[in-house]
Amino acid sequence: MKFRQVFVSSLCAVSLLSLSACVTDPNTGQRKISRTAIGGVGGALGGYLLGGLIGGKTGRILGAGIGGVAGAAVGYNMDKQIKELKEQTAGSGVDVTPVDNGSAILVNLPNGVTFDTDSTVIKPTFRDTLDRVAQSLAQYPNSLIDVYGHTDSTGSDAYNQSLSERRAGAVAAYLSSRGVAASRIRSQGFGESQPVASNATEEGRSANRRVEIKIVPVTQEDVAAARQGQ
Template sequence: MIRARTSILLSLAAAMTLSACSEGQMFDENDPNRQAKQGALIGAVGGAVAGRLIGGNNNDTVKNTLVGAAAGAALGGVIGNQLDKQEAELRQQLGNNVAITNTGDRLIVTMPQDILFATDSAALRSDLQADIRTVGRSLLDYPNTTVQVLGHTDSDGDAGYNLDLSKRRAQAVASLLISEGVPSSRVQAIGRGEDQPVASNLTAEGKQQNRRVEIVILPNA
C-alpha cells in the first residue's frame, strides 16, 4: 500500500511539473521569482524519483523519497533563484536586439548574427561587441556556470559552408567572452549550421531569425 501511494504521488508530481514547464499555468509569468519556484518543483520531483530508486524496504523507500524531494527542491530553488537574478540584471544591461529566455534550468541569450557580423564574415564588428562583453562580465559575477556558444545560419548556400561559418562565428563570440576574463574551461563553441531553425527558411523574416548566436548559460549542479 505504501509503495502504491508513493508511486501515485510521484506520478502526480511529475504531471504537475510537466504542466508548469509546458504551459506556465502554475506560476504567474510576471512573478520575478517564477523560475526559482519552478526550479524547486522540478528539483523536488527529480529528487523524489532519485530517492525512490535507492530502494530498500517500504519504510526506507518512503524516507528516501522524502529526503530526495527535500534535497532536490532546495537545489532546484537555488539554481532557479540564481537564474532569475542573472536574467533580471542582463535585461537591464543588454540592448533591445538581444533576447533572453529563462527555461528554469538555463539562460539562453540570443543575438542576431546580422548585427554582429558582415555577410559571410566571422569577424565581429568592433562597434557591436558591447553586449557580448556585458555577458562576459555577468559570467564573472556568476562563476558557477558553464557556457555553450551556439552558431546558427539560415539554409541559403551550401550546408557544409554554413556549418563551418557557424562554427567560426561561435568561436569568435566565445573568444570575446574569454578575453573578458571568463576561463576558457567554462566556454564551449559549437556550430549548428542550418540544422536548428527557429522559423521558416522560406521567408526573409524567417531566415533573419535563423541567423543567430545563442549564449547558453548552464548552472553547475
C-alpha cells in the same frame, strides 16, 4: 491567478519540500516555487536532466574547477541573472529566456547586429553589449557555458556548417578574452540544421542566422556527483 497563488502557497507549506522550496522572484517580487524544487520533483518523476552540454557535464565540471552553488539558491540566482542580462542588453536585439524547463538560460545574439554578412568578425558596435554579457558570466561563475552557431539554408551545407562553427568560436573566444574562464566554455556549430523560422522568407532567414549562449548552472550536488563518477 487566485488558484495558482493558493497552490504555490500550499506547496511552500509542504514539509517534504522544506522552506527552501519557495523563493522571491527578483523580476516580479512575488513568491514562487524554486527551480530547484521543480527540478527535484522532475527528477523523481521524469528523468530530469541538467541541460544538454557539449561533451557532457561530468568532465567539464571537474575541468572547470567549479565549486557549485547551494541548491536552494540556484533558482534565485538564475532569476536575478536573467533580470540583469535583460536590463544590460535592452535595446540591442539580444533575447534572454529560460530554457530546458527553467534549468538553463539562453542568450540569443541576432546575426544582423553581431556579424556582417559572411563574416566571423564581431561588429565593433556590438562589442559593448557582448562585454556586458561577459561581465554577467564572470559575475556568476558557477555555471558552464555553451556557444552555438546557426545559419539559414542559403549556400551549401558544408559552407554553412563551417560558418556556424567559426562564428560560435569567435563569440566563445571573445567571452574568454573578456575574463570568462575558458575552461567553462565550449562552442559548436549546427549549420542550417536547427532553424527557428522558415527559410522561405528573409525575415525567417534572418532569425535563423544567430549565435546562442547557453548558461547551465552547476550545483554543489552536481560537483559531488561528478567527483564520484570520475
